[in-house]
Amino acid sequence: METINKTFELELEGTPVKGIITTLSDNEIDEIKNLGSKEYSGTVFKTLVLTVPELGATYFETETPKIYVVGYKGKEGQLGSIESGEFKPLDSEDMIVRKISLNILQVLLINSNTGHFTN
Numbered sequence: 001m002e003t004i005n006k007t008f009e010l011e012l013e014g015t016p017v018k019g020i021i022t023t024l025s026d027n028e029i030d031e032i033k034n035l036g037s038k039e040y041s042g043t044v045f046k047t048l049v050l051t052v053p054e055l056g057a058t059y060f061e062t063e064t065p066k067i068y069v070v071g072y073k074g075k076e077g078q079l080g081s082i083e084s085g086e087f088k089p090l091d092s093e094d095m096i097v098r099k100i101s102l103n104i105l106q107v108l109l110i111n112s113n114t115g116h117f118t119n
Contacts, residue, residue, distance in 0.1 A: 001021065002023070002042075002112050002113055003022075003109070004021065004022060004023045004024045004045065004112060004114075004117065005020075005021075005022050005023070005113065005114050006020075006021045006107050006108070006110075006112075006113075006114060006115055006116070006117065007020050007021070007115075007116045007117070008021070008103060008104070008107045008116070008117045009116075009117075009118045010099070010100075010103050010118075010119070012051070012096055012100075013096075013108075014101060015051055015053065015070070015110075016050040017049060017050070017100070017102070018049075018050050018051070019047060019048060019049045019103075019104065020046075020047065020048040020109060021045050021046070021047055021068065021104060021108065022045060022046045023042075023045060024044040024046050024067060025045075026041050028044075029041065029044050031083065032067075032082060032086065032090075033085050033086045034086045034087055035069070035087055036060070036078075040069060040071075040072075041070055043069060043070040044069050044070075045067060045068045045069075045070075045104075045108070046065065046066055046069070047066045047067060047068045047079065047104060048066065049066065049100060055067045057065050059114055064080045064082065064083065065078065065081060066080070066081050066082075067080060067081070067082060067087065068080075068081075068101070069087065069103050070105070070108070070110075072087070072089065075092070076105060077101050077102075077104060077105040077108075078092065079097055079101045079104065080098055083095055084096065
């Protein structure tokens with residue numbers, strides 16, 4: 001499996017947001033109860049999304065690990081967190097979650113395993 005290490009920047013509500021996307025190993029995927037490397041190998045990524053405290057949403061908390069899963073339950077990509085050893089998708093109807101998820105997918109689709117991308 002190829003290692004991916006990408007960073008990105010975008011703007012939400014006029015506020016800069018920065019993110020880091022890295023590959024999750026098959027062993028790490030197997031530790032998540034409702035995923036598994038047989039089905040999701042190469043499609044699960046650690047994400048860290050940072051911004052100023054004013055936006056203050058739960059998807060910016062760094063205490064809870066965030067991951068992005070391509071193809072989770074038939075969706076293009078799903079941003080979520082790891083809670084009690086399980087992947088819990090964030091509300092995909094939330095416009096900020098949708099924008100971050102779309103940006104992550106766009107960055108992952110760019111041909112390169114490393115790099116910094118701005119939107």
